[in-house]
Amino acid sequence: MSRFVDKLSFFDRRSSPMEEAEDIPRSGLLHHYHEPIGAVMTPEPSPITNKKKPSVTLAQLLKRVNDARSGSSTPVSLTSPSHCTIDLGESMPGSVSSESEYSRFDGDSEGQLLPFVLKFVDLTYSVKQRKKGSCLPALPFRRREPEPEVPRMKMLLDGVSGEAREGEIMAVLGASGSGKSTLIDALANRIVKESLHGSVTINGDSVDSNLLKVISAYVMQDDLLYPMLTVEETLMFAAEFRLPRSLPAKEKKNRIQKLIDQLGLRNAANTIIGDEGHRGVSGGERRRVSIGVDIIHDPIVLFLDEPTSGLDSTSAFMVVKVLQGIARSGSVVVMSIHQPSYRILGLLDRLLFLSRGQTVYYGPPSLVPSFFLDFGKPIPENENPTEFALDLIKELETMPGGAKDLVEHNKSWQKRMGPKMRHPDGRRHGDKAPAMSLKEAISASISRGKLVSGATNGTVSVTSESAPAPSVHKFANPFLTEVGVLTRRAFINTKRTPEVFIIRLAAVLVTGFILATIFWRLDESPKGVQERLGFFAIAMSTMFYTCSDALPVFLKERYIFLRETAYNAYRRSSYVLSHTIVGFPSLVFLSFAFALTTFFAVGLAGGTQGFFFFLAIVLASFWAGSGFATFLSGVVTQEMLGYPVVVSTLAYFLLFSGFFIVRDRIPRYWIWFHYISLVKYPYEAVMQNEFSDPTRCFVRGVQMFDNTPLAALPAALKVRVLRAMSTSLGVDIGPGTCITTGPDFLAQQAVTDLTKWDCLWITVAWGFLFRFLFYISLLLGSRNKRR
Numbered sequence: 001m002s003r004f005v006d007k008l009s010f011f012d013r014r015s016s017p018m019e020e021a022e023d024i025p026r027s028g029l030l031h032h033y034h035e036p037i038g039a040v041m042t043p044e045p046s047p048i049t050n051k052k053k054p055s056v057t058l059a060q061l062l063k064r065v066n067d068a069r070s071g072s073s074t075p076v077s078l079t080s081p082s083h084c085t086i087d088l089g090e091s092m093p094g095s096v097s098s099e100s101e102y103s104r105f106d107g108d109s110e111g112q113l114l115p116f117v118l119k120f121v122d123l124t125y126s127v128k129q130r131k132k133g134s135c136l137p138a139l140p141f142r143r144r145e146p147e148p149e150v151p152r153m154k155m156l157l158d159g160v161s162g163e164a165r166e167g168e169i170m171a172v173l174g175a176s177g178s179g180k181s182t183l184i185d186a187l188a189n190r191i192v193k194e195s196l197h198g199s200v201t202i203n204g205d206s207v208d209s210n211l212l213k214v215i216s217a218y219v220m221q222d223d224l225l226y227p228m229l230t231v232e233e234t235l236m237f238a239a240e241f242r243l244p245r246s247l248p249a250k251e252k253k254n255r256i257q258k259l260i261d262q263l264g265l266r267n268a269a270n271t272i273i274g275d276e277g278h279r280g281v282s283g284g285e286r287r288r289v290s291i292g293v294d295i296i297h298d299p300i301v302l303f304l305d306e307p308t309s310g311l312d313s314t315s316a317f318m319v320v321k322v323l324q325g326i327a328r329s330g331s332v333v334v335m336s337i338h339q340p341s342y343r344i345l346g347l348l349d350r351l352l353f354l355s356r357g358q359t360v361y362y363g364p365p366s367l368v369p370s371f372f373l374d375f376g377k378p379i380p381e382n383e384n385p386t387e388f389a390l391d392l393i394k395e396l397e398t399m400p401g402g403a404k405d406l407v408e409h410n411k412s413w414q415k416r417m418g419p420k421m422r423h424p425d426g427r428r429h430g431d432k433a434p435a436m437s438l439k440e441a442i443s444a445s446i447s448r449g450k451l452v453s454g455a456t457n458g459t460v461s462v463t464s465e466s467a468p469a470p471s472v473h474k475f476a477n478p479f480l481t482e483v484g485v486l487t488r489r490a491f492i493n494t495k496r497t498p499e500v501f502i503i504r505l506a507a508v509l510v511t512g513f514i515l516a517t518i519f520w521r522l523d524e525s526p527k528g529v530q531e532r533l534g535f536f537a538i539a540m541s542t543m544f545y546t547c548s549d550a551l552p553v554f555l556k557e558r559y560i561f562l563r564e565t566a567y568n569a570y571r572r573s574s575y576v577l578s579h580t581i582v583g584f585p586s587l588v589f590l591s592f593a594f595a596l597t598t599f600f601a602v603g604l605a606g607g608t609q610g611f612f613f614f615l616a617i618v619l620a621s622f623w624a625g626s627g628f629a630t631f632l633s634g635v636v637t638q639e640m641l642g643y644p645v646v647v648s649t650l651a652y653f654l655l656f657s658g659f660f661i662v663r664d665r666i667p668r669y670w671i672w673f674h675y676i677s678l679v680k681y682p683y684e685a686v687m688q689n690e691f692s693d694p695t696r697c698f699v700r701g702v703q704m705f706d707n708t709p710l711a712a713l714p715a716a717l718k719v720r721v722l723r724a725m726s727t728s729l730g731v732d733i734g735p736g737t738c739i740t741t742g743p744d745f746l747a748q749q750a751v752t753d754l755t756k757w758d759c760l761w762i763t764v765a766w767g768f769l770f771r772f773l774f775y776i777s778l779l780l781g782s783r784n785k786r787r
Contacts, residue, residue, distance in 0.1 A: 115165055117202065118200070118202050120200045123159070125186060128152065155356075159359075162350070168350060172337070173336075173353050173386060174355060175355070175393065178393075181221075181306070182357070187334055189209050210474055210568075221306045222559070229273060229493070232256065238292070239296050245478065284314075294567075300445060301331065301332045302326060307337075317347075323347075342384050345384070355406070363414075371413060482571060483578050511542050512593065522603050524696065539686075540621055546590075550630055553583075580771055591619035614689060617763065628646075630774050653678045657679035682759065696742045705721075
């Protein structure tokens with residue numbers, strides 16, 4: 001069929017019998033109109049109340065389709081325009097046209113539904129402009145040119161109005177910076193209400209934010225997907241998030257299989273998404289998967305920000321063709337697009353051209369030539385109307401007055417042509433909104449299988465003068481179900497990227513091997529004590545430094561997380577708990593690897609009990625360090641910013657840990673940093689695990705002269721000095737007398753305020769605290785609304 005249509009020019013295709021049949025889902029009554037050459041092509045519908053003209057039956061329309069396919073029907077030429085629109089009136093897309101559809105829809109009637117109408121009126125949005133200027137002072141000998149006055153506020157949307165209807169695709173066009181994405185964000189409630197002026201309603205009712213998240217979906221411009229999941233797995237997890245637990249697993253699988261067929265992804269269902277390092281699906285398939293993830297629950301309203309960006313013409317056409325099918329299934333589709341091809345233009349129903357936030361054209365594609373002809377800029381024959389319009393708008397924007405004349409012409413043209421232009425249901429612009437309220441329309445849509453989600457439980461509330469406060473469930477599934485699905489997905493990703501864990505394990509083993517060979521079998525001498533201190537300081541700080549690789553984990557998932565939580569796919573708390581569960585097993589494995597590599601090789605004390613405590617404090621250090629890196633990943637947005645913060649902060653923690661300078665010698669104005677140092681507590685814990693035994697002696701007799709100038713004296717002379725000291729002090733001090741025990745050494749290092757178990761639990765508490773702070777950062781930093 002597409003090959004048949006492509007043989008015709010754009011406007012002939014729109015008026016061919018084939019297209020009339022294709023327009024059945026979003027139209028109904030058959031109206032003919034004739035215009036002389038050169039006149040504005042606007043439909044003049046026959047009065048609905050006139051019973052003399054019989055309605056066109058479905059059999060007649062199918063006959064026209066057969067004639068078109070067999071070549072018996074000649075396409076209508078521009079020299080004798082005879083255009084038709086098929087209007088369903090108040091019926092839902094896909095219903096059969098009948099005489100009853102001529103009458104106004106009655107809210108009590110069964111089997112007939114009014115289409116959804118998303119209407120926006122006078123949308124205005126502006127942001128503050130920063131003043132441009134040099135941070136360096138002007139040189140006295142250099143004359144400074146006066147800078148032009150910059151407006152304090154920049155208008156991104158300026159009185160934009162229009163509407164999008166069920167069964168149609170409304171495309172927002174314009175050059176870069178014209179306000180396309182801003183308008184999509186405004187309609188999708190992604191701008192705070194205090195900043196956005198104007199109204200956005202569906203069927204005349206303003207929509208609560210929570211309700212809009214349930215009935216709509218927003219597809220971002222970038223394809224934010226997990227690269228190691230297959231197409232089917234990606235859609236399966238989306239179904240697990242957006243579809244209710246009460247829906248049987250078999251129905252969920254059927255929904256996914258139907259969606260795969262609808263998106264044309266059957267051949268790529270078992271192929272991974274892929275990224276730069278892993279070959280996966282094509283760009284067009286990836287874009288369709290992105291759309292499928294957001295329409296898994298069959299939303300009523302679908303917003304898309306440039307879904308064809310970066311795709312070739314064929315892939316872009318296939319994407320828009322899929323969107324046309326979604327619209328005709330009973331959805332309102334609003335998308336921004338940069339420059340549609342001729343074929344894509346034939347799939348669009350309404351166009352809205354923007355220039356610096358102002359509307360320069362709003363209406364059907366078929367009236368674009370008439371609009372610019374009336375403006376005095378006729379579109380050359382065989383030229384893409386949208387390309388001509390965008391080039392003209394760009395040219396006007398370079399002039400001093402900008403596109404002001406075109407904006408004013410659109411306003412006057414809309415007033416002049418508004419009474420003659422009718423919607424596909426026969427209503428004129430400005431007519432009263434559909435009789436069915438939003439609440440009734442959503443309930444009816446759910447009853448016929450639309451909005452496959454238990455988030456509304458079949459009942460909805462909308463904000464209106466007569467309706468109470470909104471009452472909808474924000475999430476489709478309970479907390480534990482979300483945690484289970486998130487954990488399963490994360491484990492699959494981890495399993496398919498083993499190189500990440502292998503690199504971490506290799507780093508820990510190499511570090512442990514180097515430390516074990518350097519500090520091999522330390523003795524119980526004063527030098528052995530100092531070497532133990534060095535080992536503990538390096539080992540404990542290494543735990544934290546190796547955890548810095550947790551920083552990019554969330555940074556890579558950040559925008560996927562924002563996309564999924566923007567429409568309440570799951571709770572942020574579910575994500576934090578799942579993130580913790582998935583990361584913990586690897587921490588246990590790394591802790592065992594490091595403890596086994598170093599504890600016995602260095603010759604640390606404590607036996608089996610001491611080993612397991614050492615293992616516990618190493619695990620607690622990994623736990624706290626990964627929590628710290630995770631928290632920072634929620635605060636910073638780029639790896640280049642995160643790594644300097646992690647490295648410098650850990651260096652400060654090591655400096656104030658008590659290794660380089662004991663607690664009693666730290667200045668009072670820096671003592672607070674000593675107590676917030678993450679390295680302090682595991683460092684003191686292993687110190688007490690090693691030196692808490694009072695029966696162990698680390699300095700005996702002449703060993704007290706080690707690390708002093710007297711260490712160079714002959715051994716016999718050292719013994720004589722000991723005897724002299726013994727005589728003077730009245731204490732028997734011989735070569736084998738214990739001078740310093742383990743607790744004595746702890747007192748010298750000021751490691752006396754906490755026990756080793758206190759240090760262990762404080763380290764564990766740091767890990768929980770940082771993960772709680774990570775949750776807070778997600779709450780505050782993942783807001784998806786402009787200010």
